[in-house]
Amino acid sequence: MRATIAGVRYFLLGLMLFLPLLGATAWAQAQEGRVQETQAQRQQVQPGNNAPVWRNVRSGTEGYTSVQGRETGVLIQTQGQTWRELRNGPIALYGGWLVMLVLIAIGVFYMWHGPIGLHSPPTGKMVERFSSFERIAHWTMAISFCILAVSGLTMLFGKYVLLPLIGHTLFGWLATLGKNLHNFVGPVFMFSIVVFAAKFIRDNIPRAYDITWLVKGGGVLSGEVVPSGRFNAAEKIWFWGGVIALGTVSSASGLVLDFPNFDQTRALMMLANIVHVIAAIVFIVWSFTHIYLGTVGTTGAYEAMRDGYVDETWAREHAQYWYEDVKAGRRAPPSGTSDTAGATTAPQIQHGGD
Amino acid sequence: MISVRKFVFAGASLIAVVAITGCGEKEQVVVYQQGKYQGKADTKPWENDPGASLYTTSKWKAGDKSGWENALKSRNQNQNEYTRAE
């Protein structure tokens, strides 16, 4: 008897749980039917009810309009609000903090560690590290990148950082200049990526010794000299991840935004903008570390890219396998001539540090 | 001669201080509040004399805000054909 009562009770409980579910499905089906109803059908039953029209308006479907232009038939588009909240919210906030924290981290590292110097005294004999073509390719890319980075950061953060300092008039003028520079320098940067990649891809192919280099952290903290090819593992990662991957992503998304005369939709441009901003912030932040290591962070690195020559000690400590190959004549120096005339006529550069 | 290290540190900390002030999470836009003027300098529409403009039907004295509002309100009734038909 008791078991029967319990059974009935459970049955009823189950029914209570299950029935609303049934009801909900039926209700949802009815709603779905209504959503598909056109205004013509609705007018048959409710002449004064325009709900299907307003549903059309809210869904962003395109109506007819005699005004020509991009998406002029759409009355309300809702993606703009999403884009606004993403751009002004997390992207501006976390992007800004990322830029700041990396700059602070670099500053702290410099104060604590100082520049990465040489372990042995320089020999005074110079060896060619970059040909003039390679240096032109690098600096075209570097200068265009800096213009793009500064103008791009102004577009995203200038309103909060620079505008309160210099006022609307001057900031508006600077931003116009920055936007036009950004639009025209962008394609230059894309071209330089192609040239740069073609020129340097050979020396950036990953090798087995790169893993050893990475495991030892390049010997930066231990003070150990870790051998590497012409470029070390970190430089190779910067080449593939930064120049190739982020360069391609930011270029492709930038092209969508740079040429608005192909009637691309607003949704596509907003998506491109989000991708562009995120890729660019990561790119810029990563480039801070490259710029630091290429200038004050490493003794002799900036002179190598400026003049094309490094001291033999520098070459042996920073790119041992490459240096040995060049010395043994297994590969030609960067400018192609295998004689040592270049080394003797090379400018004498002091690797003093500060 | 100032050492490079000091120069770089001074520059970096200056940028850090300036940029960190922009990093806070703040209100992105002022939401409209009834009757509050928000933004840049502009002459208010009631500050000039209506007689100065051509074909004017509304009348108010320069600087008389409520006069201007009443003029607009009465003109708004031109859009109400129920009052026009009466």
Next chain:
Amino acid sequence: MARMKFICDAERCIECNGCVTACKQENEVPWGVNRRRVVTINDGVAGEKSISVACMHCSDAPCMAVCPVDCFYRTEEGVVLHDKDMCIGCGYCFYACPFGAPQFPQAGAFGMRGKMDKCTFCAGGPEKDNSKEEFAKYGSNRLAQGKLPACAEMCSTKALLGGDGDVISDIFRDRALKRGKGAEVWGWGTAYGKPDNPQQQAPKGAKS
């Protein structure tokens, strides 16, 4: 206190494009710029409805929020205006705007955008009211002449109402009650969000 708004009555709009023409004529807008447009839903089939749309002068304006140079401002009457001297033509306001109001005349090669142009509620810009400079950049300043937007004043069927939000919603409510249908105030939820004072009752008696 006046708070300027637009209402378009979908029951009345006959897609004559008179408002579009009135706007172009009144403000002498540049080529390729249409501050106002008429969109027809269900064109040519039963249940066709037309709506005239321009800048709705939102309370929480997305254009204002995303502008990288902060060129927008808002007048006491709630009209969203902008300063063309600061505008850099980035197009962000066009992305963010739900109504597609910001327009860009093409300036130079590769579809480069010029200074943004949009409906000003016939309230001009930051220059001196009714001056030549103001007219050249922003068009007519009818509010400073004691007039209302040309599009709304010219509307042949009085479908488009423009003016103080309280006044025009009273006109519209009266109309919807008399005909017994079509009381939807289009776009107001998107543009103005929740009412400033939801408890506020319409003034009794006076039609104001």
